[in-house]
Amino acid sequence: MPQDPGIALIGTLDTKGAEIGYVRDRLRALGARPLVVDSGILGEADGIEADVPRAAVARAAGRELEEIRAAGSRGAAVQLMLEGVRAVVLAAYREGRVHGVLCLGGAEGALLGAAAMHALPVGVPKLIVSPSASGRRAFGPFTGEGDVTVMHSVIDILGLNEISRAIFDNAAAAVVGMAREAGRPVLELGAKCVGITMLGQTTPGVMRVREALVAAGREPVIFHANGVGGPAMEHLVEAGALGGVIDYTLSELANSLLDGIHATGPDRLRVAGRRGLPQVVVPGCVDFFNQGARDTVPERYRARKSYFHNPVATLVRLSAEEEAELGRMVAERLSEARGPVRVVAPTRGFSLADAEGGDLWDPEADRAFLDSLRAALRPDIPYETVDAHVDDAAFADVVAERYLTMTQEPADVS
Secondary structure (H helix, E strand, O other), X not given: OXXXXXXXXXXOHHHHHHHHHHHHHHHHHOOOEEEEEEOOOOOOOOOOOOOEOHHHHHHHOOOOHHHHHOOOOHHHHHHHHHHXXXXXXXXXXXXXXXXXXXXXXXXXXXXXHHHHHHOOOOOOOEEEEEOOOOOOOOOHHHHOOOOOEEEEOOOOOOOOOHHHHHHHHHHHHXXXXXXXXXXXXXXXXXXXXXXXXXXXXXXXXXXHHHHHHHHOOOEEEEEEOOOOHHHHHHHHHHOOOOOEEEEEEOHHHHHHHHOOOOOOXXXXXXXXXXXXXXXXXXXXXXXXXXXXXXXXXOHHHOOOOEEEEEOOEEEEEOOHHHHHHHHHHHHHHHOOOOOOEEEEEEOOOOOOOOOOOOOOOOHHHHHHHHHXXXXXXXXXXXXXXXXXXXXOHHHHHHHHHHHHXXXXXXXXXX
């Protein structure tokens, strides 16, 4: 790792010039090479000269600064400017001038920095310092699908004092330490690396699959299918970092159908197929969608079967009609695949709670999903059912064997 790492330092210099200047000097004192990127839109830089002025950031977005200022609303202007911040930092990273990113900002400033961070590979150090990193706020816009670290600034980023200097000193030391001692971008994990989706409700089955893959010389990487984990896996697929996928847990699609808290975008279950990667797909956890604490579940769902997963998570059962619709959705997305796909489905339940006697057990609804999936799936995609539960060892062994057979290396005939 470089002993003098380049650190992109992002901030709005019209309102946070003194604070960015202080952190720039701390980075230099620690042996780093700061690249100050002015993400401001209004006003003028105050007391510090940017390495990449705001006009240059705007042009990186294909706009002139005045055009961005005239966007019509603050939100529209920020949306345009973040494209420029992303482009500037990504170009500097590709040129080898940046090995880590640090952003100081409020709500909009943090989002501008986050845009750049989301464009960089996992493993590149990324740190946001913001007063917005607190309270009952959604952190998804900051962290995205990557490994962004978010630090609460305790006080607003306005002025230098004993508290702000302590926070800024820690932030500078943290990002330089990461870049110098550990920062290692994950660009390609290799053909033997397998992405697998899992939730607590499919943990026994996935653990069994993982053991089989490790024994066969593969490198499984497990993603928590919580609305971020599935897309994070697919982000690595898009980047060419994974060699294949066992999508064992599809609850994110059930959440998307019913607007549950683990919902994802329309690309879920399409990326591996678009890239032509081998994938084995299991309908794990398609029996429920996620809600919050029991007393927050909307009235319209309270008559349904549900499972108390923990004090802040309730699993709500899908109806037979919804399962049929979900089966068609899964089939439609898999049928677009350009690479090898195989569906392996259990017939005795899709989650720990969806087992005979369990809180979510509903064999009629499960059957509606399977019948709909089989009927809508592209005819040449192999589909098989196994008379077992999704977490049974016998079922997991079939899944692992199907993936290993699909991806086995050709025999050496030399």
